Amino acid sequence: MTQSPTLRSFCIVADDLSGAADCAAAFARVCGPVSVVLGDGQAQSARMAIDTDSRAMERAAAVAATARAFEQIADNGFVHQLVYKKIDSTLRGHVGAELAAALGAAPRFTGAVVAPSFPEQGRTLSGGRLCLQGRPVGEPGQAGDLMSMLHLAGLQPALLAQPLADPAQITLLIQRALAGDARAVVVDAANQDELARLATALCAPAAGLLVAGSAGLARALAQHLDPKVIDAGRESAAPAPAGPVLTLVGSFSQASAAQVQQVEASGDAQVIRLDAGQWTGEQHAQDRRKALETAHETLRSGRNLLFAVGGAVRQPFSRSLVQAMARTTAPLLRHAATCVLTGGDTARALFNELAIDRLDVTGEFEPGISLARVRGLAVPQFVLKAGGFGDASALECIIRHFGRQRHSTRRALAPS
DSSP states (O other): OOOOOOBOOEEEEESSHHHHHHHHHHHHHHHSOEEEEETTOOOOOSEEEEEOOOTTSOHHHHHHHHHHHHHHHHHSSOOOSEEEEEOOTTOOSSHHHHHHHHHHHOTTOSEEEEEOOBGGGTEEEETTEEEETTEEOSOTTSTTBHHHHHHHTTOOEEEEOSOOOOHHHHHHHHHHHHHTTOSEEEEOBSSHHHHHHHHHHHHSSOSOEEEEEOHHHHHHHHTTBOHHHHHHHOOOOOOOOSOOEEEEEOOOOHHHHHHHHHHHHHTSSEEEEEEHHHHHOGGGHHHHHHHHHHHHHHHHTTOOEEEEEESSOOSSOOHHHHHHHHHHHGGGGGGOSEEEEESHHHHHHHHHHTTOOEEEEEEEEETTEEEEEOTTOSOOEEEEEOTTOSOTTHHHHHHHHHOOOOOOOOOOBOOO
């Protein structure tokens, strides 16, 4: 019987913090805590993740940040068996440009294998095009067409479109494509079984490949961790003590808005909304002070609290908003047992405000919702959730699980 190929070391590079945490959690649930380095923070580990925070950057800045991360990997003293470029399962961000930058900065890679499907979240790939809940997004050549995105970035793509049952056949087809003109091989996947077969193929000994995907493929790859790594990495993490939950929702996604409404309707947390002007404007400092007074009283009494952005959604998204939210709410952390952060930009802004350049992802609450701790910080546990992940009850379930209050606080507060 042929022994299944195994992984002993890996490095994940993601363009936002929730993505870095999602993929780190996929491995952490198997092997124990995985360190996530924020930006240019230094870390040397056989099993790690790096957040370049580049999704919201302009293209040139995103390319430079990605190149620095891959140069750091080459310089940190480890030759990772797997290097994983996390890309968004709905293809947001500078997907093609960052992949091109990664390949350019790391000559060891002969090419990239790209499989962004995350079937557990209803995001799949068919014919190289993104599908949400089974329906193709956009038209060929438009948003959602991964083949076109890679071609425009200067990466000649090849497509593995048909379902393939044999990992050895997948390996052979990838090698043939890269031996030709292709620089990136896009692999369709409609379910987790197809991702599992691809993961087996990618873990087999082969010339250096950059692997790119979402947390879906990361979960499949984590099943190939060496048992020695699993045994050595496990540690008993004490559960977060029961206490009030502080939730910050800086995401503008429809999913996040529905989740906030559900929490408000359930009464599982006091909801405070400030609009963009109230969060950022100097003339609204009094509004923020009143909101903080209410927040302090709520948390000190043991009740859960949720901050969100009210009013009309302003596009394009401004980072100044989540930075203001982080600056205003950071002093509240000492009163919370758990802090829930919705949106990668929201999480990154808070950690930047606290001057944190590293966190340890310890596992996941459920796929797409990761758990993390920060060494030396009083808050026992953070819960990180991408803004678009989860159904309407996702935040409600998190707050009920980690919080202790059961009072009804159905009225949303907004300072006037």
